[in-house]
Amino acid sequence: AQTVTQSQPEMSVQEAETVTLSCTYDTSENNYYLFWYKQPPSRQMILVIRQEAYKQQNATENRFSVNFQKAAKSFSLKISDSQLGDTAMYFCAFMKHNTGTASKLTFGTGTRLQVTL
């Protein structure tokens, strides 16, 4: 079974600053995906960024980037130039790769990020 751990229940960052959210996971799988999802107060779960385990290059999406350390089973999210709209709950998630089909997500407990003026 897979486990995902987010050790930071809450974090705060000033607007325009950079913040890093931590995530570690445990799995015996070799092929998998890792995700960061954002859940604002509206409760809609929004995909922020995705990383395939076989790719060594860290994924980047505009102001969001990850530091994927496969050997250490670490997957942190860096948010640059933080904006008020980034205020949300952030979940790290693991998905085992199944050939031809999708699979279930295992989520961490989340990190509540507050962006302040």
Next chain:
Amino acid sequence: KAGVTQTPRYLIKTRGQQVTLSCSPISGHRSVSWYQQTPGQGLQFLFEYFSETQRNKGNFPGRFSGRQFSNSRSEMNVSTLELGDSALYLCASSLVTGEAFFGQGTRLTVV
């Protein structure tokens, strides 16, 4: 392109009743998964359907069931509701690439 649509958005039920929640996936997505989100337990996987077949089931009692139709729309049913079933129920649809897109959820309150 329309996103994942969940209905209803809010629901209030009495203990002992049953409830059916609906999820329409993104067009072309054949995999639908359901998750329960509560403050105490976080996000927990309920079940996953692909081409009308349940492929994966989480650790929930048999009161929780689901199904998927030929058009990939999915329903989940909870019978004999308990207070602890109060939660946000999220549906996600996926392509084979393993990227899950979520609906806005159904907020179920059991009184």
